[in-house]
Amino acid sequence: MGHYGYYGYYFDPTYILVLVGAVLCIWAQMRVQSTYRKYARIRSRSGLTGAEAAQRILQMSGIYDVRIEHVRGELTDHYDPSSKVLRLSDSVYNSGSIAAIGVAAHECGHAVQHDKGYAPLSLRTALVPAANIGSRLGIPIILLGVILSMNQMLIQIGIWVFALAVLFQVITLPVEFNASGRALAMLNDYGMLEQDETRSCRKVLSAAALTYVAAAASAILQLLRLVLLFGNNRRRD
Numbered sequence: 001m002g003h004y005g006y007y008g009y010y011f012d013p014t015y016i017l018v019l020v021g022a023v024l025c026i027w028a029q030m031r032v033q034s035t036y037r038k039y040a041r042i043r044s045r046s047g048l049t050g051a052e053a054a055q056r057i058l059q060m061s062g063i064y065d066v067r068i069e070h071v072r073g074e075l076t077d078h079y080d081p082s083s084k085v086l087r088l089s090d091s092v093y094n095s096g097s098i099a100a101i102g103v104a105a106h107e108c109g110h111a112v113q114h115d116k117g118y119a120p121l122s123l124r125t126a127l128v129p130a131a132n133i134g135s136r137l138g139i140p141i142i143l144l145g146v147i148l149s150m151n152q153m154l155i156q157i158g159i160w161v162f163a164l165a166v167l168f169q170v171i172t173l174p175v176e177f178n179a180s181g182r183a184l185a186m187l188n189d190y191g192m193l194e195q196d197e198t199r200s201c202r203k204v205l206s207a208a209a210l211t212y213v214a215a216a217a218s219a220i221l222q223l224l225r226l227v228l229l230f231g232n233n234r235r236r237d
Helices: 002-010 015-040 050-060 098-116 119-147 152-189 195-236
Strands: 067-070 078-080 085-088
Touching (some): 050 098, 050 152, 098 119, 098 152, 152 195
Parallel strands (some): 067 085
C-alpha cells in the first residue's frame, strides 16, 4: 500500500494519458472556435438567419412539431429530443453568417434523426442517465475503494460505472457525424447555400466534429489509465 501510494500519486507515468487527452481537447476547442469565428464574419448570400434557416429546413423535411428557441451563450446550440425543442445560441439565432446557418442545419440534422428513428440517437438518449451517473460517480467510487484498503470490488464497480460515460462519448461520434452529413445534404438539396458556401460550411462542421473526437479519445485514455493503474496494482497484490 505504501509503495503504491508513493508510485501512484507522485511518479505515475499513466498521467501522460490524461495529459494527452487534455491537450487534444484544448486543441480541438481552439480549432473549432477559430474556424467558427472565421466563417461567422462571412454572410450567406441567402440572407437567412440561423433561426430562419432552421425553420425552413424543418418545414422542407416535413417536421412541424419541433419548436425553435433562443438560448444564451456561444455555441450552446443543441436539440432536445425529450421536448422536441431546437435551441440556437446568441451567435447563431439571429446571425446570417455561413457558420450560423451550418450550426443551425446541424441541429436540424438531429431533429431529422429523431423524426426518422435513427438508432444511434435513440441509444445515446437512453444512455444519458447512466452516462451522468458514470461521469459523476465513477471516479469517487474508485477513490473510495482505494481509501478502504484497496477494496477491489469497489474499484472494479467504479471502473465499470465510469465506462458508461465513456460509452456515451463513443456513441456520440456517429450521431454527430451523421447529423453534419444530413445538414450539408439538406443545405445543398434545398438550395440554401451555394457550392462555395457549402464547402465553407463543411469546414465549420468538420472542426466542430473534432471536439467530439477529442472528447471521446480523452475519455478512452482516462479509462485506459484506470485499468492500467489498478490492474497493475491487483497483480502486485
